[in-house]
Amino acid sequence: MTMRPITETLLYDDAMRVVMDAAKPTARTERVSLVNADGRVVSADVTAPMDVPPFDRAAMDGYAVIAADTFGAGTHAPKTLTRVDRVFTGQVPTRPVAAGQCIEIATGAPMPNGADAVVMVEETERTDDAVRVMTPVYPRQSVGRRGADIAAGQVVAAAGTTLNPARVGAIAATGVADVGVYAKPSVAILSTGNEIAEPGQPLAPGQIYDINRFTLETIVRRHGGVSVALPIAADTVDELSAAIDTAIGHDIIVFSGGSSVGERDLILDVLYKRGVVHFHGIAVKPGKPTVFGAIDGTPVFGMPGYPTSCLSNAYMLLVPFLRKVARLPEWSPRTVDAPLARRIVSTTGRHQFYTVRLVDGVAELAFKASGDITSMANADGYIEIPAQTDVVEAGTMVTVKLF
Amino acid sequence: MTMRPITETLLYDDAMRVVMDAAKPTARTERVSLVNADGRVVSADVTAPMDVPPFDRAAMDGYAVIAADTFGAGTHAPKTLTRVDRVFTGQVPTRPVAAGQCIEIATGAPMPNGADAVVMVEETERTDDAVRVMTPVYPRQSVGRRGADIAAGQVVAAAGTTLNPARVGAIAATGVADVGVYAKPSVAILSTGNEIAEPGQPLAPGQIYDINRFTLETIVRRHGGVSVALPIAADTVDELSAAIDTAIGHDIIVFSGGSSVGERDLILDVLYKRGVVHFHGIAVKPGKPTVFGAIDGTPVFGMPGYPTSCLSNAYMLLVPFLRKVARLPEWSPRTVDAPLARRIVSTTGRHQFYTVRLVDGVAELAFKASGDITSMANADGYIEIPAQTDVVEAGTMVTVKLF
Numbered sequence: 063m064t065m066r067p068i069t070e071t072l073l074y075d076d077a078m079r080v081v082m083d084a085a086k087p088t089a090r091t092e093r094v095s096l097v098n099a100d101g102r103v104v105s106a107d108v109t110a111p112m113d114v115p116p117f118d119r120a121a122m123d124g125y126a127v128i129a130a131d132t133f134g135a136g137t138h139a140p141k142t143l144t145r146v147d148r149v150f151t152g153q154v155p156t157r158p159v160a161a162g163q164c165i166e167i168a169t170g171a172p173m174p175n176g177a178d179a180v181v182m183v184e185e186t187e188r189t190d191d192a193v194r195v196m197t198p199v200y201p202r203q204s205v206g207r208r209g210a211d212i213a214a215g216q217v218v219a220a221a222g223t224t225l226n227p228a229r230v231g232a233i234a235a236t237g238v239a240d241v242g243v244y245a246k247p248s249v250a251i252l253s254t255g256n257e258i259a260e261p262g263q264p265l266a267p268g269q270i271y272d273i274n275r276f277t278l279e280t281i282v283r284r285h286g287g288v289s290v291a292l293p294i295a296a297d298t299v300d301e302l303s304a305a306i307d308t309a310i311g312h313d314i315i316v317f318s319g320g321s322s323v324g325e326r327d328l329i330l331d332v333l334y335k336r337g338v339v340h341f342h343g344i345a346v347k348p349g350k351p352t353v354f355g356a357i358d359g360t361p362v363f364g365m366p367g368y369p370t371s372c373l374s375n376a377y378m379l380l381v382p383f384l385r386k387v388a389r390l391p392e393w394s395p396r397t398v399d400a401p402l403a404r405r406i407v408s409t410t411g412r413h414q415f416y417t418v419r420l421v422d423g424v425a426e427l428a429f430k431a432s433g434d435i436t437s438m439a440n441a442d443g444y445i446e447i448p449a450q451t452d453v454v455e456a457g458t459m460v461t462v463k464l465f
Numbered sequence: 466m467t468m469r470p471i472t473e474t475l476l477y478d479d480a481m482r483v484v485m486d487a488a489k490p491t492a493r494t495e496r497v498s499l500v501n502a503d504g505r506v507v508s509a510d511v512t513a514p515m516d517v518p519p520f521d522r523a524a525m526d527g528y529a530v531i532a533a534d535t536f537g538a539g540t541h542a543p544k545t546l547t548r549v550d551r552v553f554t555g556q557v558p559t560r561p562v563a564a565g566q567c568i569e570i571a572t573g574a575p576m577p578n579g580a581d582a583v584v585m586v587e588e589t590e591r592t593d594d595a596v597r598v599m600t601p602v603y604p605r606q607s608v609g610r611r612g613a614d615i616a617a618g619q620v621v622a623a624a625g626t627t628l629n630p631a632r633v634g635a636i637a638a639t640g641v642a643d644v645g646v647y648a649k650p651s652v653a654i655l656s657t658g659n660e661i662a663e664p665g666q667p668l669a670p671g672q673i674y675d676i677n678r679f680t681l682e683t684i685v686r687r688h689g690g691v692s693v694a695l696p697i698a699a700d701t702v703d704e705l706s707a708a709i710d711t712a713i714g715h716d717i718i719v720f721s722g723g724s725s726v727g728e729r730d731l732i733l734d735v736l737y738k739r740g741v742v743h744f745h746g747i748a749v750k751p752g753k754p755t756v757f758g759a760i761d762g763t764p765v766f767g768m769p770g771y772p773t774s775c776l777s778n779a780y781m782l783l784v785p786f787l788r789k790v791a792r793l794p795e796w797s798p799r800t801v802d803a804p805l806a807r808r809i810v811s812t813t814g815r816h817q818f819y820t821v822r823l824v825d826g827v828a829e830l831a832f833k834a835s836g837d838i839t840s841m842a843n844a845d846g847y848i849e850i851p852a853q854t855d856v857v858e859a860g861t862m863v864t865v866k867l868f
Contacts, residue, residue, distance in 0.1 A: 230683050
């Protein structure tokens, strides 16, 4: 086995196409209770089993009346009606309203038979059971009609919809307590390398602490996946193969480390041996030594070991992939437009990911080195510069995607 | 007890000031493991206990050399060095590099004593142990210096920082496995009303299903709170008082329902009796009958029962309040600028919350009635129109805050 420099790299757009073509939206579904449904993707149309509201109801506190009885009413010429009952919210009216009568009614209470409008309390004066109405109301005024919010049989949340607070509320309105959603893709995360130690454990000479497991787990969870971290694997074919056996069964496998050009580039070897390699090397900076392939039909990302390369490629490749598998809408991060603090010369022929800090509204470059996690941890977001752009002058407005 | 129409309403800006003044950033802290730390707010500076990386290391696969040995090298005049050892990542070099020598080194491996630069493998040719170097390197070239990413004693995440994937990674880099964060505010959520039934349970005549509990729980969780739903309380002083006894101990209490003008407006009564009322009624639409006060020092929101009023006020008042208590940065929702589909006449003197749907890039009004949750569930976001603005013409560009 000899060192294998990356000689052919795929353009970023081409790599994206390969990755997105390989992303198969999940078919697995599950039921979740409504309180846990926010952010989930509905797997089958949720249809209302009933009208909402289930009855005509008062939309105001006041008096249920026959609208015609109020015609011609005014401040100086009130119409006087006889209050014959009252109905609170949650109760059912026990008698109807006849001509010349009214029933005191609370917002949300079912309308009594006979009544077709509500006069709001502010437009009335009451003495014992005589109610003076100061304004006319038209039929249906201040009445919430049965089914006006949601009609029985109506689709409340269509398949493919991502739930949010209001949509969860609309499902609750129909009395449905749980909802069918697509299962979150399960993502096995595996840091490889003899030098990698678990935070909280002692560090042997030559070792460094695992970073990628944490950045990857966090980003996977942010974008609709369930992250499952496997134990750190050493650089031997046996350990890597055993780790893959454990990882098979998850929807996506993400390795980090070992996809550079070294002699001990085992992930690539294992992938060639046990599966297929779609590409090895992308014309991006940082993050060039990225591998994408599959084992037994399970997509496998081999991320660079360098933490900033690993995480920037997670933003650029893994997030769109994962969201498509999860059936979430494309990620649209919050952005800020800001002038660039200084000129960027980017003659690498690679699609570049630059982290920036926003200082007094100006985008300052925050990038140190791809091995330095602080290149990203001390940044507010990033900009991308396409491969064909060589120079971006200071002062150019750039769109910063916020982390 | 008589009906109490809301006669004086507070301007929205004034209500916001009252609410924000009452928001006391939490002082409670807890420790969480790094994998669960995303989105949390750091409670005390996290300081690096060590240098990252903890040693000088190779930044490329190649050969560790004495830079001076390569000076003058070129494609047609290579310098030949003797390969005396190799060091893999995770190993410790066992011998130094002397003049005329080099050690094969993998990215991330500790630099051998004596060597001060790395020649990348692509710039070399090797025959047995003779390595021909085709290019000169300067001292420190392709060497990651000890502490270059993070120096021991440096603050990796300052108190008050909200963690994100990269910042979690930076903490991991220093070997720290958990982090002190502010506790999430605990929010007791209580739907009141004789008419309110729990989804999944049968509906008695005159009843409707609880919506507000679900919209409020969802929005509280989205904005850094822990939601605790209490059982639905009927409209009796005893039940409400008992519910408050249960709710005391949480950081925030949010009632919905019963804060309108009806005779049975018990939340207000209980609040007057057991605590203080800061305001009752805001010049917003929808959502005017909103109460804000405190019981035994615990802030209490009395939200309107109508689901759209309740949720729009949650967006406008509760979210900023909760985020301040949670010490999260102000919410900045994703926004879209779009022309308004039709003229809005808003002469109410109230700050208005209009839900909109984005259709072919145009903002169409989605609002039906404040009792209709579909006013929000079928919308993409909302716009706000200040009280002093009466008319917004069709075609005016508006900023839609996305749900």
